[in-house]
Amino acid sequence: GAPIQNAEFLVTFHPAGQVPESERENVMKAGYNGICETDMAPSGPVYIMIWAEGSDWANPDKVFQVDLPAYAEKNLGAVVTQ
Numbered sequence: 001g002a003p004i005q006n007a008e009f010l011v012t013f014h015p016a017g018q019v020p021e022s023e024r025e026n027v028m029k030a031g032y033n034g035i036c037e038t039d040m041a042p043s044g045p046v047y048i049m050i051w052a053e054g055s056d057w058a059n060p061d062k063v064f065q066v067d068l069p070a071y072a073e074k075n076l077g078a079v080v081t082q
Helices: 021-026
Strands: 008-012 044-051 062-068 079-081
Touching: 008 021
Parallel strands: none
Antiparallel strands: 008 044, 044 062, 062 079
16 A cells, blocks of 8 residues: 555554553654654564554554564564554
């Protein structure tokens, strides 16, 4: 399918439905090409949440659980869609 332009996304250590309200300020916009870029470099298990159509804070449209390696590792591991 075509990329979804200007979706909103969040990288967090909390699963959907348990993200503190204080993290709402960390939500970022994806580019016009659908790419979600961030300067943040977390490691370990994180959740990537994407809001493309909906705006329900507790129920993102997509959630990916990713186990990111330590900074500077080239193998980013597998992505699990939930």
